Amino acid sequence: MAGVKKNNLRLKFDSSRNLAPAPESKSIANIADRYDLFINGKFEKPSSKKYFDTINPATEEKLSSVAEANNADVNKAVSAARTAYEKVWKKTSAKERAKYIYRIARMIQERARELAVIETLDGGKPIRESRDFDVPTAANHFFYYAGWADKLEYAFPNKNPQPLGVAGQIIPWNFPLLMAAWKIAPALATGNTVVLKPAETTPLTALKLAEIIQEADLPPGVVNIITGAGATGAAIVNHPDINKIAFTGSTDVGKIIQRAVAGSDKKVTLELGGKAANIIFDDAPLDQAVEGVINGIFFNQGHVCCAGSRLFVQESVYKIVLQKLKDRMESLIVGNPMDKNTDVGAINSRQQLEVIHKYLKIGQQEGAEMFQSSCAIPKKGFYCRPTIFTNVAQSNRIAQEEIFGPVLAIQTFRTEDEVIEKANNTPFGLSAGVWTDKGSKIFNMTSKLRAGVIWANTYNKFDPVSPFGGYKESGFGREGGLHGLGAYLKV
Amino acid sequence: MIAKLTIPDFTSTARIDQVGVEERASRFTKRSLKNETKLNGLKLALNMIDLTTLEGKDTEGKIKQLCYKAAHLHDAYPGLPTVAAVCVYPSMVAVAKKALGNSGIKVASVATAFPSGQSTRDVKLRDTKYAISQGADEIDMVISRGKFHQGEYNFVFDEIAAIKEACGTARLKVILETGELGTYDKVRKASDIAMYAGADFIKTSTGKISPAATMPVTLVMLEAIRDFYYKTGKKIAMKPAGGISKAKLALHYLVMLNEVLGEDWMNNEWFRFGASSLANDILMQLEKQRSGVYQSGDYFSVD
Numbered sequence: 075m076a077g078v079k080k081n082n083l084r085l086k087f088d089s090s091r092n093l094a095p096a097p098e099s100k101s102i103a104n105i106a107d108r109y110d111l112f113i114n115g116k117f118e119k120p121s122s123k124k125y126f127d128t129i130n131p132a133t134e135e136k137l138s139s140v141a142e143a144n145n146a147d148v149n150k151a152v153s154a155a156r157t158a159y160e161k162v163w164k165k166t167s168a169k170e171r172a173k174y175i176y177r178i179a180r181m182i183q184e185r186a187r188e189l190a191v192i193e194t195l196d197g198g199k200p201i202r203e204s205r206d207f208d209v210p211t212a213a214n215h216f217f218y219y220a221g222w223a224d225k226l227e228y229a230f231p232n233k234n235p236q237p238l239g240v241a242g243q244i245i246p247w248n249f250p251l252l253m254a255a256w257k258i259a260p261a262l263a264t265g266n267t268v269v270l271k272p273a274e275t276t277p278l279t280a281l282k283l284a285e286i287i288q289e290a291d292l293p294p295g296v297v298n299i300i301t302g303a304g305a306t307g308a309a310i311v312n313h314p315d316i317n318k319i320a321f322t323g324s325t326d327v328g329k330i331i332q333r334a335v336a337g338s339d340k341k342v343t344l345e346l347g348g349k350a351a352n353i354i355f356d357d358a359p360l361d362q363a364v365e366g367v368i369n370g371i372f373f374n375q376g377h378v379c380c381a382g383s384r385l386f387v388q389e390s391v392y393k394i395v396l397q398k399l400k401d402r403m404e405s406l407i408v409g410n411p412m413d414k415n416t417d418v419g420a421i422n423s424r425q426q427l428e429v430i431h432k433y434l435k436i437g438q439q440e441g442a443e444m445f446q447s448s449c450a451i452p453k454k455g456f457y458c459r460p461t462i463f464t465n466v467a468q469s470n471r472i473a474q475e476e477i478f479g480p481v482l483a484i485q486t487f488r489t490e491d492e493v494i495e496k497a498n499n500t501p502f503g504l505s506a507g508v509w510t511d512k513g514s515k516i517f518n519m520t521s522k523l524r525a526g527v528i529w530a531n532t533y534n535k536f537d538p539v540s541p542f543g544g545y546k547e548s549g550f551g552r553e554g555g556l557h558g559l560g561a562y563l564k565v
Numbered sequence: 566m567i568a569k570l571t572i573p574d575f576t577s578t579a580r581i582d583q584v585g586v587e588e589r590a591s592r593f594t595k596r597s598l599k600n601e602t603k604l605n606g607l608k609l610a611l612n613m614i615d616l617t618t619l620e621g622k623d624t625e626g627k628i629k630q631l632c633y634k635a636a637h638l639h640d641a642y643p644g645l646p647t648v649a650a651v652c653v654y655p656s657m658v659a660v661a662k663k664a665l666g667n668s669g670i671k672v673a674s675v676a677t678a679f680p681s682g683q684s685t686r687d688v689k690l691r692d693t694k695y696a697i698s699q700g701a702d703e704i705d706m707v708i709s710r711g712k713f714h715q716g717e718y719n720f721v722f723d724e725i726a727a728i729k730e731a732c733g734t735a736r737l738k739v740i741l742e743t744g745e746l747g748t749y750d751k752v753r754k755a756s757d758i759a760m761y762a763g764a765d766f767i768k769t770s771t772g773k774i775s776p777a778a779t780m781p782v783t784l785v786m787l788e789a790i791r792d793f794y795y796k797t798g799k800k801i802a803m804k805p806a807g808g809i810s811k812a813k814l815a816l817h818y819l820v821m822l823n824e825v826l827g828e829d830w831m832n833n834e835w836f837r838f839g840a841s842s843l844a845n846d847i848l849m850q851l852e853k854q855r856s857g858v859y860q861s862g863d864y865f866s867v868d
Contacts, residue, residue, distance in 0.1 A: 083795055085827035090820070096597035202595055361788045362585025397795065405824040414597040511580045531582050 087404040091449055096414040098201045103191040105278060109140045111147055111301065112284035114154035115294025121146040126303075128277055131198035132411050132420040132455040140277045143300040148269070148309040151298040155240040155267040156315055158295030163267050164237065166293070168224035175223060175262050177290045178283075179216030182209065182255075185286065189279055193251055194411045196278040198420030198456070199374050201412055211536055212255035215554075218538035219259035222559055226264065229556050235563040237265035238341060239317035242310040245280075246323045247273035247422050248377040248478075254280045256553050257320050258297060259538075264562040266318065267296045271310060273323075274303040275423045308334070316340060318562065322379070325476070325502075325547050343551025343561045345379065345543055347476040348504030350525065351497035352382030352533060353487075356391045358509035362531070364398040367482070370507060370533040372406065372418050372460050376480040377426070379548075380505035382533055384473055385462075385484045386493050392486050396464065403447040403460050410452065418480060421456040430458050430479035437463045437472040442483070468496055476502070490515070494522045503545030507533045526552070570761065570797060575718040578757050579792065581749035581785055590780040593821040603816070604854055607847050610815040611638060612646035613833045615673055615804065617841050619654060619680075619772065628657045632664035634868035639848045641864075642855070648844065649833035650703060654679075655692060658699035673703035673738070677728060680742075680771035682707040686724060693731045704728070705738040707771060708755060710745045718758055725762035738766035738804055743782045744774040752782055756789035760801050768804040772839065777807025780821060787825040800829070806839025812850040815843060 108125060110117040120141035127136045143151070163171075182189065186209045193204040226235045241261045245253035250272055261268050272280035284299040300306065307327075311319055311334050321331050322345040335342055352370050354363045370382025387395045411419030421427040438444055442463040451457040458480055466473050466483040473483045487493040497506060506525040508516055516530045526544040529535060536542070541557035543549060551561050598606055616635045618627060628651075635648045650671035653661050661672045674696035678684035684692075693704055706728050712720045729737050739759040743752050759767050767786055770777035783805045790801045803822070809815055815838060822836055830836055845865045853859050 083798060085791070085794075086829060087824065087827050089828040089831065090823035093596065093598060094600040094602040096599045206595075357580065359580040359582035359585060361579075362582040362589070365585060365589050394792075394795075401791075414595070511582075531585065 085401055087401070090405050091407050093407070093415050095410075097410065098191060098194075098412050098414055100191060100195065100412070102188045103195060104188065105138050105192060105195075107138060109138060109277070109281045109301070111141045111143055111151070112281065112288070112299040113147070113151045114158075114298065115288060115292075117284075118150075120144065121150075126274065128196060128275065130195050131422055132452070134455055137195060138278065140281065140301040143271075143302040143306045143309075145309045147300060148306065148313060151269045151300050152240060152242075152313050152315050154295035155269050155298055158293055159237075159239055159267040162293045163265060163296050168226070168265070171262060171265065172220045172223035174290060174292050175216050175220035175259060178286060178292070179213050179220060181286045181290055182213040182216065182283075185282075186210070186213070189251060189282060191412075192282060193279050194419070197247060197250060197276045198411050198422050200416040200419040201414055202416065203374060208249055208252050211538075212252045215252070215255040215538045216259045219263040223263040226559065226563070229559055230563065230565045233565040235264070235565045238562060238564060239266060240315060241266045241268050241318040241320060241562065242313065242316040243268060243270040243320045244307045244310060244323065245270065245272055247276040248374060248379070250276040251279035251283060253322055254283055256322075260553070260558045261320075261562050262296070264559055266562050269298045269300065269310060269316070271300055271302060271307055274301070277301045311335065318342070320561070321345070328549055341561070343543070343553070344549035345551070345553060346547060346549040347478075347502055348379045348381065348544065348548050349384055349474065349476050349500050349502045350380055350382045350505040350507065351384045351386055351523070352507040353386045353493055353497060353509065353519070354388060354391065354395060355510040355512075355515065356388040357511045358391075359511060359531070360391060360395060360398060363509040364395060364402055366507060366509065366531070366533040367399060368402050368406070371482045372480050373534050375418055375421055375458070377422055377478055378534065380527060380534065382505075382507050383477060383482060384497075385482055386487050386497065387484065389486045389488055396484070399462065400445060403462070404449075406447055406449070406460055408447065408449045408451055408457065408459060418460055421458050421479065424456055426478065427456040427458060430477060430481060433472055433475070433477045433479070433481060434461065437470070437481075437483070440467075440470045440472065442466045442470060442472060468499060474500065490518065494519065498524045501547040504548035505529070572761050573757070575722075575754055575758055578750075578754040579789075581753050583749055586749055586784055587781045590784045590821070593780065593824065594817045596817075596820045598816055598820070604851070606816045606819050607812060607851050607854070608646055609831065610812065610819060610838065611844060611847050612649060613837050614648040614844055615650045615652045615806070615837045615839045616648045616844060617652040617772070617806075617839055619652070619675060623654060623657055625657070625660045628653060628660045629664045630868045632661055632670075634866060635670050636665065636668045638844060639865060642848070642851060645851075649837055652705060652839065655696040655699060655701070658696055658701045662700035671702040672700060673705055674699070674701035675705045675771075677706040679705070679707055680773040682709050683711070686727060689724070690727060690731050693728050697731070697733060697735055701735055703736045703738060704732050705740055705768060707740045707742060708759065710742055713746070713751075713755060721755075722758050722762045725759055725764060729763035736765040737763065738768045739764035740768045740771055740806075742771055742774055743769045744776045749781065749785050752785045753789055756786050757793070760789065760793045764801065766802040766804050766837070768806055768839065770807040770839075772807035778805035778809055778839075780817065783818065784821060784825065787822065791826055800835060802835040802837070803830070804837040804839055809838055809840050810842045810846060812843070812847040815847065
């Protein structure tokens with residue numbers, strides 16, 4: 075446009091952020107003072123006699139104490155799972171298995187509100203997300219795999235698919251209930267029994283799920299849920315009577331697991347970190363692309379393994395995209411996760427907040443320019459403003475390493491070949507996003523990007539039908555869909 | 566500050582992704598407005614209404630009643646604002662002007678062979694000038710959708726520019742009739758044409774075609790206004806019209822406005838609701854906020 079002075083043009087969004095509080099009520103959340111280990115269909119005291127606290131990251135207040143499982147407890151859980159497998163579950167007809175899984179799905183739906191509130195209290199994610207995404211998607215996963223249980227012969231024709239036995243499952247803190255669903259539903263559908271360990275900062279919804287499983291009358295020992303930190307996880311991984319390890323979490327821990335199971339005949343699937351490229355071409359629908367970038371990196375405070383944490387913008391639209399992105403960031407509401415209007419909630423733990431702050435410092439030292447939304451953040455609790463870095467180079471650590479927070483590194487590109495090379499130039503390969511109006515470009519990009527999931531003109535969409543998993547240091551194996559069954563079967 | 570306007574090539578306007586825009590629009594409806602935010606929102610929405618009657622059976626008596634209602638929405642509730650304007654056919658402008666007197670409420674008149682716009686430029690100009698001569702403060706024109714679909718963007722542009730000239734100091738609202746445009750891409754293109762041709766407002770619909778205003782269509786138009794503002798420094802006002810009859814929906818629109826264009830647009834100079842039955846639903850909600858209970862529709866005047 076001809077010489078218009080536009081530097082001083084600014085839209086003001088204060089009033090859109092300052093809405094009267096609209097808090098969700100905590101009263102529906104029935105949280106016990108103390109939780110024991112769910113082994114063999116009962117809640118049992120840990121032989122370690124130790125308990126640790128789980129806190130609300132938004133207020134730093136204690137929510138409950140949970141048991142710490144030691145080796146003896148892991149032994150007990152695995153042997154319960156083994157007995158249940160040999161004596162009951164292996165012999166249960168596929169149709170009966172499906173009924174149990176379906177029942178669990180229905181009970182998750184019935185208690186959706188309570189689960190959503192507890193997920194938000196324990197993990198810090200906005201209630202809007204736990205209510206509209208985590209809990210319904212978790213229920214969907216059980217519904218979906220309930221349908222597969224008696225159709226395995228059709229999924230793997232002429233292969234006579236058989237269960238593996240006992241599955242040890244270790245899940246992260248970013249989607250506690252949903253990850254439990256991702257792990258438990260396909261394992262049960264395929265006839266395996268389970269020992270599951272939720273993350274130490276977010277054990278409560280998994281324990282609520284244990285209550286649901288108990289109420290659903292699932293035969294004792296088919297699902298065992300034990301809590302603890304890294305040592306408990308290690309005991310599961312190293313247990314000789316476990317046939318399958320399914321892990322979702324950091325790449326570092328994934329490597330330790332891979333080493334630990336080397337030489338054993340345990341089957342393994344690992345779903346690890348990511349540093350996804352979200353790519354905007356100049357022919358993209360820009361406003362929707364910007365919204366996709368927002369959902370890609372600020373969804374769940376950026377605690378998403380497939381978060382679109384690297385943004386590549388074609389140079390000819392860079393300025394306008396940046397302007398739109400900043401405006402959109404200014405209208406994000408950051409704060410109390412229990413408020414129905416909150417877009418970005420609390421960082422999951424103090425430890426994670428420190429990691430994010432470390433990277434904010436590194437980014438500035440590397441010469442990148444930092445922009446943060448101007449919103450106020452609560453004094454108590456763990457919070458980080460939505461942040462973007464511009465002037466980022468491919469060699470910067472903030473462009474290479476997974477930050478796992480609401481921090482976006484923005485780079486520009488000129489040609490398709492250049493952006494494919496840069497997007498693939500990472501040790502990770504979990505996901506990517508492509509924004510363009512041109513169908514042929516989408517197909518070219520998806521065939522050349524080395525990532526397990528590629529979204530076109532959308533981002534962070536999940537469905538039980540669609541397989542999910544990574545390349546390279548993002549892990550191997552697929553969860554969800556028909557592929558997710560294969561990970562729990564001898565075929 | 567406004568420099569010379571460069572007219573862009575309208576054959577290649579910004580692209581809109583249907584799925585994305587509908588998802589974004591539905592996200593605004595997740596906002597939960599409580600207490601003072603809700604109260605302020607409801608009063609602001611009342612103050613943004615273009616109270617409308619556009620019927621063949623309109624009479625002077627009907628217009629006078631409507632104008633009284635415009636200034637006295639619900640006298641049982643002290644301190645309420647008036648609506649922004651009444652919107653009538655050209656033949657009723659003089660009646661409305663007289664009835665509203667010095668209330669500060671504007672008289673808007675539809676013109677240009679409303680609602681189809683299927684007439685000659687000469688007739689449209691005379692229609693407009695007649696409404697102006699009768700005292701209209703604002704003109705709501707319709708674009709030539711047929712020409713637009715034919716790709717005759719220059720024709721559409723020139724027509725708007727000519728009407729704008731005929732308006733003099735009156736503010737021009739350009740109705741795109743989005744229900745006849747078919748895609749969000751075309752809504753965006755028509756918005757751009759209207760703004761560059763001199764529209765003061767862009768408006769979704771006549772109210773005679775279904776679908777009328779929807780949140781995604783309004784979002785596309787608000788985004789067009791924002792882009793135009795950043796390019797030219799010129800603010801354009803927005804008027805969704807038709808289909809907004811509930812207070813809750815009006816609040817969703819205000820949330821959207823606030824998050825797309827910011828607080829500078831949060832007044833009736835820059836945003837209007839074209840509606841006939843919205844006012845009473847808002848009044849009902851306001852009474853509910855005040856008394857804690859809903860009242861029957863019979864406690865609110867129908868005009």
